[in-house]
Amino acid sequence: MSEKREISRRTFLNYALMGTGGFLAAGMITPMVRFAIDPMLKATGGGDKVAVGSVDDFGSEPKRVEFKLHTKDGWYESESTLVAWVRKLDDGSILALSPICKHLGCTVDWNISPDHPEQYFCQCHMGRYNIDGQNVIGTPPLKSLDMYETEIKDGKLYLGKIIPNPRPGVEM
Amino acid sequence: MAKHDKDATFVGDSRVPAKRIPNVAPSYSDFPGKSEPFWPNFLLKEWMVAAVGLVGFLVLTVSHESPLTAKANPNDTSFVPLPDWYFLFLYQLLKYPWASGDWVVLGTVIIPGIAFGALLLAPWLDAGPERRAIRRPIASGIMLLSLVGIFYLTWAAMDEHHRNHPSPAGGGSHGAAPAPAEEADPAFKAADIWTAQQSCISCHGNNMEGTAAAPNLQKVGEKYSAEEIAEIIKNGKPPLMPGGMIKDEQAIKELAEYMATLK
């Protein structure tokens, strides 16, 4: 009987020790872990979208728009000026292309080469793309022009992140 | 305090015994066969080998400067990334159609998971008492096959990279990438003679600020004379800039003279 009581006292003290130890560990670690994983739990805004004008401004002909994108990376805030070529597709949806050539990163322009009208043309190495940004096979770029995520709200066009263009290259 | 020896004496009130153990090395004859003491006999040999290795290593550090490419530029769409060489086999694995796209889980989790998991648990997967590699052919065989796979994938990744990008830009050799664009001066305004040249501003910017594809030209006069600039406009400048964009000789001359004044 007495032996049993002694074991139970030791067991009790062991549990108490583990409990206190657990509290000490948890008390130290919890704030630190929450601190470390904060970026993981913060709602990722998915990148803010920027308004670039009314949807009605855009027709089937590509139109160049400039907009400022505000990026916030922790304590660094920066603003960059981006360019998009925007046009309305036949089904009424909006296509906004990035002008960065997929060959070596020069800037393409719409309809500037007299030899290749109605195309995006890159002056650096004669890269060409059609009106939907599809690269013309046989010219240097091997991928179609990237596009911006688009959203239409209250008749206004908003542009978001740059995403790859799923359209394949075309023969022309 | 269970083991209190009444006869033992201690240093002061500490638990260190007062009786000193003599600090003498055992005689070499105490070592059986050809075994030898770690200190100093064996360690001396190890350190001699290490000394030779260290000299070679220091020579390497001096003769092969550590690579440093241009400052990270998230907008540099032309840069071809390449992981450090010891991750190449994993990187290459993900290029194969059966381990990418819909099957990417196979390449990122299942195959590496099985490989590294099996390695971690090797003592239990290969639990027999036999130690000689030749007498446990399954374990040795799997290991040899994995080694062949790793070497092949690493080689394939490097080979593909060098074939597709023969320029050393992504390969890690230093100084190969184009000079980083100088900090653009936002207050700088280029003259009309510049902004009239559509082909120039599409890469170098409306006010010569430069882009990911082309350098800042706001102080180009510090580097080149008017004649040199005219030469570059006519003939281009590797790797990116094409020549012959402006056909009119007079326009080239005026533009070059203007740019040479920018200092």
Add this chain to the structure above:
Amino acid sequence: MLQKMYDWVDERLNITPMWRDLADHEVPEHVNPAHHFSAFVYCFGGLTFFITVIQILSGMFLTMYYVPDINNAYESVKYLQNEVAFGVIVRGMHHWGASLVIVMMFLHTLRVFFTGSYKKPREMNWVVGMLIFFVMLGLGFTGYLLPWDNTAYFATKVGLEIAQTVPLIGPYAKALLTGGDIVGAQTLARFFAIHVFFLPAALLGLLGAHFIMIRRQGISGPL
């Protein structure tokens, strides 16, 4: 004088038994390249440790100049490499040593595997060794970003995108490592912390366990 200092410390702390155990432990014939040249394969573990010491020391000294900040990291690396005396050597030791330590560790692992040295009773030491291997790979991955040049930036970006494809935990792991939506200021600060504090702390603990187990069990016998 030295003898007197030794005796003074020994009287108080009784260090002789520890020292004699370390110094006098037998190095058997079958691991000694002086007797069988093929025994050089047993040197890779020691060489791994030697290079690890170089890595820790050179890394400590590099932080005297290095700044983990996206505006200054690249400039500080460029400065310490080109302007500081012996900067080429110190950064070179850390840069090339990182590759060399992986090579040595790989060879050491193969030696242990093909001599069957991981078998009972040394299973635990094998597992600890593999954990050291993973920690080293982690050090390689996090250290690669720190110079903040294009190679570093894009390799890390690709690496994190690969991590993101892991089902369930992938996106969380990526967010945890990136510290935000993009590879940027927070990523660099995180990678610096992981590379300089978290992983080295784990490495030192594991190395201690690795060595204590080797001293307890001795090296595996001849085949």
